[in-house]
Amino acid sequence: MPKLYRLHRAALYAAVFGTTVAVVSTASAEEIIIGAATAQTGGLAPYDQPALAGLRMALDELNAKGGLAGKYTVKLIIKDTRSDTAQTATVAQELIDAGAKIMITPCDADPSISAGQLTQPLGIPTLTLCGSAPVLTAAVGDVMFGTYPADNVQATAVADFAVAEGKKKVFLLTSPDSTYTANLPEYFGKVFEKKGGAVVGRGTFTMGQPDFSAEITNIKSLADQPDLIMTAAYEPDFPAFIQQLRGAGVTIPVYGADAIGTPTIKGLGKLVDGVVYTAAGYAEPGSKLEAFNAAFAKYAGHAPESTYEVNGYEIGLILDQAVKTAGSDDPKAIRDAIAGLKDFDGITGKITYAGTDRMPLRPVALMRYEGGEGKHIQTMIPDAADVPAP
Amino acid sequence: MIAQQIINAVSLGGVYALLALGLAIVFSIVGLINFAHGELMTLSGYALLAALVFGLPFPAAVLVAVSCGALAAVAMERVAFRPMRGASVTSLLLTSFAVSSLLKVVFQNGISARPQAVAMPSWMTGAFSFGDFTIGVGPSISIVVSALALIALELFLRRTVTGTAMRAAAEDFNVVRLMGIPASRIIATAFLLSGLLAGLAAMLWVAQRASVDPLMGFTPVLKAFIAAVVGGLGSLPGAVAGGFLLGIIEVLLQATLPAAVAPYRDAIVLSGVIAVLLVRPQGLIPAVRVQRS
Structure with a gap:
């Protein structure tokens, strides 16, 4: 069965490398690890992937300027949740073990909650890429943030x-x-x-x-x-x-x-x-969103498919602002800084967390x-x- | 409204019957439940999309798509299942799961994780009315295609030498081989037919869903499996009966269950399946040579 064997071996290699290629050694002093437990395959992939592309663009741009708050170079570790709630918890744990100080979770409440159960006791700020169920943040606790309009x-x-x-x-x-x-x-x-x-x-x-x-x-x-x-x-x-x-x-x-x-x-x-x-927004001529769309097209080689890209990008900006306010890479301080965000100038408009249940107030x-x-x-x-x- | 729901039920049942038949043909010959049957559908769906993108007229695109399904089934047998011939039922089952998972990942990473819209010709979303009830063109096509496919298959199995050999192989494969009929040809034909049925079912499925996605094969193969088991594993008439029964029960429950109970629909359907199997453990119309996996 040489053919069959080759196929299996290829699949095995793919599986092994797919999950380990992004794993890195422990963080250096001025490095901050962001863990992204997101769906690369399965039903959520069409939502997670565009949002993640936006986030990566923001982090690449920030790293070029010295990282979050110009100080902490971001190491983004991405793991595939396969759109499965249980698998999300597994990879979230792996990301925590790898030293993640900020967690990014899929575009849906259930897997985000399962990851949040792990980050909540550790106080690691956790942001869903575009999960929009308002029950999501209350179901986890004070580390969980929505980013998309609820x-x-x-x-x-x-x-x-x-x-x-x-x-x-x-x-x-x-x-x-x-x-x-x-x-x-x-x-x-x-x-x-x-x-x-x-x-x-x-x-x-x-x-x-x-x-x-x-x-x-x-x-x-x-x-x-x-x-x-x-x-x-x-x-x-x-x-x-x-x-x-x-x-x-x-x-x-x-x-x-x-x-x-x-x-x-x-x-x-x-x-x-x-x-x-x-x-999450509309690219009026001359708007920041229109400029973002052009920049994204240059970065990714294709125009944004939706507003999930810009939402992911804004998560990067929010994290940058939060680390600036916190003045450190301490997860708890970052969490407090996100929760206190008020009228933050995003790409699509003003974003406010202060006074909310951690689901942002933002335009629709x-x-x-x-x-x-x-x-x-x-x-x-x-x-x-x-x-x-x- | 009752007439309307009957048409809905027959239309869905017809698609399930085609799917279950595809599984049953292969099972009756080689004792394999091919869980990669759904991926044959997905492949046909993508073939349809590609053919339409390349500007083929709709009927030609359908022809290409169905042939792709059939050829893919033969190729699948050649690459994945022939080396496993004679292996235990469990090994075969696991092989089919492996093929299924592999293809899903290939579709996701090679094409797109996002469903692709398939623009069906506008006449297919039309409807014609008789008095106060309307019949959609889609469901009507489903019913007609399913009926024609079932009749054609019946004729093939009854009137041709290969068909007769296949029926005989389902009863006793060794005797058929002693008669000088090559096993490989019978098995390849079984896969070809099952691929054809998967291709046809995929066309009806896609026509109703207007999109193709990498995971779309999962639900149909599950339904087909349930239908085949209820009908009697390995029995072709059983598969058809099981398919129609499943379709009718699903539509009936969807139509009549009060909103509060509706989420339990699938649980009720599966309980019904268990009940049928308790009364008739070999299925509605048991196969002549009973196999169990």
């Missing part, structure tokens, strides 16, 4: 827009399989009802489910037809849902949130016309697909009083 904030922005558009009746499509897909539409429902709208129906799906026909038939047979469907489904479920929805002749508009602001969804073309989603851009392009509707920071509790 689900309840995004949902409020979309609901405000839907109400302003004159939408009255919504159908909520959720999936209990992740915090994001389960809660975001419900936050939307709360704000929508408070502002005079009605939730006329609810449906659920299993992530990875092949067939939405039964759910769609249920929607079609509702006596009280919704004028909007709100869901936090993302790829590959969102394309499947909308393909089958439109295929069944249903033309009700579908709104979602940040996870559908991706090239895959944009690539669906006419199928997603009118779909509203959110982003509302976008709409039209003719295969994402068009900007407006950028807003929803009224804090409207945002439902996590």
